[in-house]
Amino acid sequence: MQAGENIRHFRSTRKLTVRKLAEAAGTSPSLVSQLENGKSGASVATLIRIAKALGVTLGDLVGDSQTPASNSRIVRKADRPSIDWGTASSKHLITPRPFQHIEAYELILVPGDQLAELTYGDTFVLVVAVSGKAILRVSGVEDVLNEGDSASFWTSEPHSLVNHGDDNFRAIFSLSPPVVEP
Known part of the structure; x- marks a missing residue:
């Protein structure tokens, strides 16, 4: 799962601090930091709250943020x-x-x-x-x-x-x- 990398990517592009994201998602700054560094996992509910705070979907959060979405109808x-x-x-x-x-x-x-x-x-x-x-x-x-x-x-x-x-x-x-x- 690449959620940690994506959390950092979306947070950085939105110029949010770890503390601001954690506050918006109703979680602790230490959990956000641990997720970003791959040191911890999170429940689906927590990932949904983080996605909401970042203004993205759960799919965007767990997907490959470095690969732009295409118009393809096929997901291999x-x-x-x-x-x-x-x-x-x-x-x-x-x-x-x-x-x-x-x-x-x-x-x-x-x-x-x-x-x-x-x-x-x-x-x-x-x-x-x-x-x-x-x-x-x-x-x-x-x-x-x-x-x-x-x-x-x-x-x-x-x-x-x-x-x-x-x-x-x-x-x-x-x-x-x-x-x-x-």
Whole structure:
């Protein structure tokens, strides 16, 4: 993941100090510094708050900021920006940048791993379970997502996802409009 490099790049181009960015993102200056130096990871919720404070998308934050966005409609699997979760779970950006009307990710959640409860923005989410099984909790209501199932909710609703199964849970998450904050 190159989020640390991108945080520094976006912060510097906006002439923000570490302290000002941390204040705007509701986190500590030491965490921002550790992220920029690759000494620490951050939760998705923290990365979203940092992206919002920088005026970029989560995809921009975890993508290759040195490579200008192209007009290509193809995102090669090997070129997907990713966010590492837990010990082995990951989330990969699958829509080309710049985002237009939709932002999509492939999520691979290993057995025993979870996406802790999140609430942010007001974007519509569509989840399609590609393989495996997981428990989706939205606004206190739990449902099992099996292969082929889909679910939808707003990011403003508290939501979490847990893989209690024996196999990886793989899903496609589509967000519309993209999680872009001014």
